Amino acid sequence: MLEISELRKRFAGGPSAPGGKVALDGISFAVRPGEMFGFVGANGAGKTTTMRIVMGVLQADAGSVSWEGRPLDHDARQRFGYMPEERGLYQKMRVAEQIEYFGRLHGLSAQAAKKATDDLLERLGLTERRNDAVQALSLGNQQRVQLAVALVHDPQVLILDEPFSGLDPIAVDALVGALQERCRGGVPVIFSSHQLELVERLCDSVGIVSAGRMVAAGTVDALRSAEGDTLRVVVRDPAPGWADGLPGTVTVHGDRHTLLTTGGDDQEILRRAMKAGHVEHFGVQHPTLTEIFKEAVA
Amino acid sequence: MNGLMLVARREVSTQVRTRAFVIGLLVTAVLVAGLSFAPKIFGGGGDSYTLGTVNSQQLPLQAAAPEVGFEWRAFPDEAAAERAVLAGDVDAVLVNGAKVLTDGEIDAQLGVLMQSVNREFKLGAAGVAIPPLQMESVGADTRYEAARGAIATVLVLILFMLILGQVVMVAMGVVEEKGSRIVEILLASVRPWQLLGGKIVGLGILGLINLVTILVVGLGAAFASGLAADFPPGIPGLVAGVVLWFVLGYAFFATLAAASASLVSRQEEVNSVLTPLTMIIMATYFVAFYASNEPTGTLATVASYIPPFSSMIMPVRMAATEVPMWQVGLSMAAMLAAVVAVLAFGAKVYERAVLRTGARLKLGEVLRTRA
Numbered sequence: 141m142l143e144i145s146e147l148r149k150r151f152a153g154g155p156s157a158p159g160g161k162v163a164l165d166g167i168s169f170a171v172r173p174g175e176m177f178g179f180v181g182a183n184g185a186g187k188t189t190t191m192r193i194v195m196g197v198l199q200a201d202a203g204s205v206s207w208e209g210r211p212l213d214h215d216a217r218q219r220f221g222y223m224p225e226e227r228g229l230y231q232k233m234r235v236a237e238q239i240e241y242f243g244r245l246h247g248l249s250a251q252a253a254k255k256a257t258d259d260l261l262e263r264l265g266l267t268e269r270r271n272d273a274v275q276a277l278s279l280g281n282q283q284r285v286q287l288a289v290a291l292v293h294d295p296q297v298l299i300l301d302e303p304f305s306g307l308d309p310i311a312v313d314a315l316v317g318a319l320q321e322r323c324r325g326g327v328p329v330i331f332s333s334h335q336l337e338l339v340e341r342l343c344d345s346v347g348i349v350s351a352g353r354m355v356a357a358g359t360v361d362a363l364r365s366a367e368g369d370t371l372r373v374v375v376r377d378p379a380p381g382w383a384d385g386l387p388g389t390v391t392v393h394g395d396r397h398t399l400l401t402t403g404g405d406d407q408e409i410l411r412r413a414m415k416a417g418h419v420e421h422f423g424v425q426h427p428t429l430t431e432i433f434k435e436a437v438a
Numbered sequence: 439m440n441g442l443m444l445v446a447r448r449e450v451s452t453q454v455r456t457r458a459f460v461i462g463l464l465v466t467a468v469l470v471a472g473l474s475f476a477p478k479i480f481g482g483g484g485d486s487y488t489l490g491t492v493n494s495q496q497l498p499l500q501a502a503a504p505e506v507g508f509e510w511r512a513f514p515d516e517a518a519a520e521r522a523v524l525a526g527d528v529d530a531v532l533v534n535g536a537k538v539l540t541d542g543e544i545d546a547q548l549g550v551l552m553q554s555v556n557r558e559f560k561l562g563a564a565g566v567a568i569p570p571l572q573m574e575s576v577g578a579d580t581r582y583e584a585a586r587g588a589i590a591t592v593l594v595l596i597l598f599m600l601i602l603g604q605v606v607m608v609a610m611g612v613v614e615e616k617g618s619r620i621v622e623i624l625l626a627s628v629r630p631w632q633l634l635g636g637k638i639v640g641l642g643i644l645g646l647i648n649l650v651t652i653l654v655v656g657l658g659a660a661f662a663s664g665l666a667a668d669f670p671p672g673i674p675g676l677v678a679g680v681v682l683w684f685v686l687g688y689a690f691f692a693t694l695a696a697a698s699a700s701l702v703s704r705q706e707e708v709n710s711v712l713t714p715l716t717m718i719i720m721a722t723y724f725v726a727f728y729a730s731n732e733p734t735g736t737l738a739t740v741a742s743y744i745p746p747f748s749s750m751i752m753p754v755r756m757a758a759t760e761v762p763m764w765q766v767g768l769s770m771a772a773m774l775a776a777v778v779a780v781l782a783f784g785a786k787v788y789e790r791a792v793l794r795t796g797a798r799l800k801l802g803e804v805l806r807t808r809a
Contacts, residue, residue: 192622195626197626222623224622226619227619228615228620230614233452241444242627245445289623290623
């Protein structure tokens with residue numbers, strides 16, 4: 141289990157912010173083996189800073205990161221896979237050589253690195269481009285190479301900062317497949333994204349950060365029930381003032397009246413609606429992650 | 439250590455395959471070889487004269503001046519000889535063993551030579567034998583002064599160009615990794631000192647490949663062209679010294695270059711951030727160049743102990759004159775200490791600065807704050 145607890149980080153101030161800027165204000169969360177954890181938050185909320193601290197690229201002012209019960213050190217991190225927010229590859233180096241090189245840096249033997257590279261190139265559909273310089277590839281293919289670099293050493297943990305940004309839908313599916321496969325193999329996966337539908341679809345649990353704090357965390361279902369469901373009733377051509385005294389808000393489109401409410405006796409509301417007119421719709425709406433997110437960071 | 443070697447190997451294998459490296463090496467080899475043959479081609483190795491005789495015996499000039507070339511032609515009469523002199527076919531013609539025809543004033547060296555050899559020749563014929571004067575120098579051995587000076591001058595240039603070239607490569611490599619953020623992935627798998635050390639070692643090996651090529655081609659061509667005959671003794675020791683001093687000088691400047699470069703994030707900024715360092719290298723070069731002309735002067739002697747100047751000036755002194763071993767050892771120890779100090783300082787700056795992308799960082803600010 142990867143445990144992040146009470147991370148704090150303040151960046152030195154510049155001319156615009158002489159007191160410095162608090163990036164992390166005590167972030168804590170944990171990711172279990174085989175769990176896909178979606179990291180959500182506005183720009184500048186602290187997602188990247190958290191990930192960089194986990195990867196040892198940045199030092200936290202306070203707090204700790206532990207893996208399998210022990211403080212995370214350089215040797216353990218060597219078995220992590222990392223995709224930074226700003227992609228970086230040697231532009232003039234060949235694709236296969238580059239992936240192999242990172243495999244070796246992560247401690248693979250020459251043969252193991254070569255084999256892992258061949259497998260990944262095959263899986264990502266890059267076998268034919270293996271001897272091309274990275275700069276000759278399209279952006280989407282460069283992204284695949286970046287992913288291969290993160291995966292080449294068969295990592296025990298995957299930390300991916302905005303892995304889906306800039307990908308076309310087909311590439312997104314390929315990446316999702318690769319991540320789900322690692323997840324099924326027991327690898328905890330943490331990724332950040334602004335594509336909340338995707339996070340909602342993929343992740344077992346979600347953490348919402350705002351201003352350096354974790355404002356909501358848990359499974360998507362748990363977050364939903366905390367938020368509460370919304371009852372939606374559509375009545376056609378009702379008698380005027382039919383909803384007087386009922387909780388919630390009514391919006392009118394032509395002769396259709398829509399009532400949205402999070403409280404009240406649903407059976408009573410149904411009876412009133414049926415008496416007032418023709419009920420076209422009566423149902424409970426789960427909040428989307430986008431709604432939960434907006435609510436949480438508001 | 440493993441990480442460091444992997445990084446170094448990548449530097450070597452990617453650079454060696456670039457066209458720039460291969461062409462650079464070939465051009466250097468051709469230039470160096472050309473330099474070694476140049477004195478032969480441009481009529482070096484002493485003067486030569488074409489002389490004529492009219493009704494005279496050839497003077498034994500060759501025995502008196504072995505390094506000068508003489509070619510003799512015989513003319514039937516004075517009129518023919520005069521025409522040849524005026525046409526510039528011959529430099530001088532000896533007529534009847536008594537007078538010399540020339541076009542204008544005779545070449546001073548040739549005139550003195552002909553006079554004295556003629557006198558000796560006539561006296562010898564009259565049975566008077568004069569033993570030649572014994573020449574003995576009580577000062578330093580100056581036989582190889584010219585050759586030593588030439589070697590030293592060439593050496594300064596080679597060391598300067600190689601060190602500057604490799605140092606700029608180190609700086610550009612550091613910025614390439616920092617600017618493209620590869621450094622984030624790299625530092626998630628290797629430590630900063632491994633990355634820094636690997637880059638310096640790798641590009642240093644490339645510099646050594648260049649240096650050894652220059653030395654091998656240069657010495658090979660010098661032997662092939664016969665230029666090596668004028669070389670002073672102790673060339674193998676000098677070569678070993680040059681390689682060692684290159685390694686020390688390069689390690690010093692490359693570490694500072696990497697530290698400086700880690701302060702910026704864009705290739706366009708490399709030049710300006712390296713300016714203080716290139717100034718020091720240039721200053722070292724100028725002092726070394728001066729030292730190659732005056733290797734025993736106070737400036738050369740003092741500067742040959744002060745790092746990093748010693749890295750170029752001591753090898754120049756070693757080439758240009760005899761330097762006692764203890765002086766070389768002392769200077770090398772000082773330089774080695776400076777390299778160790780610079781490595782510690784450079785690694786600290788690099789480690790703190792290389793992940794802070796964006797605007798150019800100030801050195802003082804980097805030293806004050808932790809990463």
